[in-house]
Amino acid sequence: MVRLIAFDLEGTLVKSVSSWVELHKKFGTWDKGKEYAERFFAGEFDYATWAELDALLWKGHTKEEIMEWANSVEYMDGAWELIEFLRKNNFKIAILSSGLMCLARRIASELGVDYVFANELIFDENGVITGEVNPAVDFQSKGKILENLKKELDPELTVAVGDGYNDLSMFSVADVSIAINPHEGVEGDHNVESLHEVMEIIKELLG
Template sequence: MKLVAFDFDGTLSDSEMTVLLGAQCGVAEEMETITERAMNDEIGYAESLRERVGLLDGLSADGVETAFEDVELRPGTVDVIRALNDAGVVTAIVTGGFGRGVESALARNDLPVDTIVANQLVFADGDLTGEVEGPLIEGTKDDALRAVADNAGVALDETVAVGDGANDLPMLEVAGLAVGYEPKPAVEPHCDEVVASMAELQELLEDRSIL
């Protein structure tokens, strides 16, 4: 049995959830700057995430849902994941982004994924508190991949990790096959393969007999 674990923001989606949330309260540009620094490994991921979420303090639940409705999957994502599901491959999303945003995008595309490991925004009285909680703030994606693989009964060397940013590096480094999706310059040297579209990814998975 095989397992394919995807990052979400910048990989399955070209939307950046924190930027969409930031647009709801006028801080999208600040969000984007912090995100870019983190993805290029200029600041730690946990620090960057807390900085970004802190800018969202006071955003209403309605504003959050509006932002998450704008989270879109990349062209071809549905085809890749459906093909993996049809082939009996375990699918996972391992993201430092927010579970509700991932679930929203998947539901709109009627797209099942076996496991989602994600962080969550914290609300109080219907508004964001500017805090975030979850397994991928201080925790790293290698531990998450190991746990998902163990739960699925898949050996680590039978896993594929697909990601683009610095916080994906731990997952890419321990996976049996590391695939960079338009990876950042600091990430590309750590990838076994690099793709620039979901069609390319599907072709690669077919060539590697995963599909």
Template sequence: MNSSNNISKKRYSKLIVFDMDSTLVDAESIDELARAAGVVDKVSVVTEKAMNGDIDYNQALKDRVKLLKGLKLETAQEAMNAMHLMPGAEELVKHVKNLGFKTAMLSGGFTLSTDRVGKLLGIDYVYSNILAVEDGYLTGEVSGPMTGNNSKEVVFEKITKEMGFNTTDCIVVGDGANDICLFKNAGCAIAFNPKPILRQYADEVITKKDLRAIIPIIDSLDLD
């Protein structure tokens, strides 16, 4: 674990927000769907550029989903069910829940995967996108609350407002460029095996592929 030791000495309200792909699960949903559709090389190139912040996230999402047109829904669901949780995911979520945290998962991925992962981990708030289906096949279209460039920021603010406190009172965990808007607004931002662009916004950086490495950071905070 690498630590930047930049966490301010303050009290944190008990909400922790997670990204899903390459954070709570050890895969990228869109790439696994692309693998099932036989277009993984084309999609992976766009995914890498989007996560590094080299191209517009919203457009990248639409472009990648278009390549999935014609994929059988049953095959897509099988690919999503085959994704494994990140090592330590269950232990970390259980730990923060025992501390009284509410948990949220804000993902640019899809309900085909987030519904299962959210249920497995007992996540309180789950937001993701929906792949359009017609006659049992993906149409290549996507909709939902996480399709915009700053959708995570909007939903983050919505959740904290409903809970009665500020985003700056909360903890976030993510890995890519589309998590920057979360990191800028959170009180404690933890980058988990991040893309280089995200490191500059992080209070803590984890380079070990095990979410249990975050537990000591949580335990060091002054919690409400």
């Protein structure tokens, strides 16, 4: 019987906090990026608009520059061991990230993850950022994505692991939610400080 686990990426499996913020800092656009974030949270525009406003600030930069950052991001302690344990125990593994696909795809490929969902910057034929973005994972859609995976797989157990406000929608869909070093106001069925603790909880769930 198949089991399903969905991970947030940044702050959960890897040490990056936010690909958006870190690229703003790399490209020197954080002042404007911070302003856009504040305006989004004030309700001035929707997530897709916010993502495009951010991406427009990086227009003209290259995929090579983005990947230089993405390839520098380190794993959280215990990530490899946890994924190996899950695969041995019939889990289908998904990454649901409201960060950027350039990082999510690298991690999914290295870890051998089954499904990966993230926001995708659009590049032209020369690998240059166009300012467009495919906003596949907004602040509410993780729950809907996880719901769809559950319908497809009909798992006997669904677990969600994350740290942020945008993970709450997938927490509500999972049978068991695990919050790792959660942001203020975020709680799971279990609150932990490391991926080693996540593995111990899953061992208990499996009996």
